[in-house]
Amino acid sequence: MTPEEKTVGDLINLLSACGPNAPVCQAVNPYFPMAHRLAQVLQSVDETGRTFVYLAEGRDPDAAQLGHLPPEAAIELTWQGPVQAPQRRPRRRVGGN
Template sequence: MTVGDLLDLLSACDRDAFVRLAVNPFFPMAHRLGGVEKALDEQGRPMVYIAESPEAEQFGPLPPAVAVALAWQRPTEGPARRRRGAAGPSTGQ
């Protein structure tokens, strides 16, 4: 992904929305962003790094829908529930 790709994706978002960094697909958690740093890679190409907050603040698990959208988890459904019979007096049979 390039900075342009990221800007395109972010341009469709609410400018007042908070940003969280989703990390670790095997234990998906949300973290606060701490900053953006520019650098060059080993081949001299420009890179941008998005860092976690210096406080390493973690907001807990990602919402399941986000983990599914990132393809980190499969969609799940609760177990099927059987309909229970109506409660009431026994007919004595």
């Protein structure tokens, strides 16, 4: 197992700190952060005999993707830095200035 891999036990420990009634979503694609609804948990064995657990989104394209990941979540995941809105310039008036 690589250091980046989490085990089922790790996931249980992380989830135990969360509200038990909160929906579980999957954050995907750090360059275009989207949120996906989890629909399935599947255990399988790879070609080397290692057991893996897969968290999968549903098949219904209208229900699986929830939309953009909230900016706060993308920042917390370090997928993007905090961004401040640009300063507003005074509006131009008819006839100049």
